[in-house]
Amino acid sequence: MDSMVRTPVRHGRRLGAMKTQLHCPCGEHIRGTDEDDLVEKTQAHLASEHPGMTYDREQILFIAH
Numbered sequence: 001m002d003s004m005v006r007t008p009v010r011h012g013r014r015l016g017a018m019k020t021q022l023h024c025p026c027g028e029h030i031r032g033t034d035e036d037d038l039v040e041k042t043q044a045h046l047a048s049e050h051p052g053m054t055y056d057r058e059q060i061l062f063i064a065h
């Protein structure tokens with residue numbers, strides 16, 4: 001039995017790759033203090049302005065800049 005326990009890969013802070021802004025197709029400009037904040041605000045925006053549209057964190061960060 002392999003005694004090595006796989007630890008989840010931790011996403012370190014990728015310097016210079018922090019995305020804090022997102023331009024929603026509806027024209028809304030969403031800005032966060034960091035990626036977590038941006039994801040939260042984007043999901044809140046989607047919930048109130050685009051019911052039915054859901055993006056997970058990766059998708060949000062993919063279209064963020």
Ligand SMILES: [Zn+2]
Nearest residue numbers: 024026028049
């Ligand atoms: Zn929107």
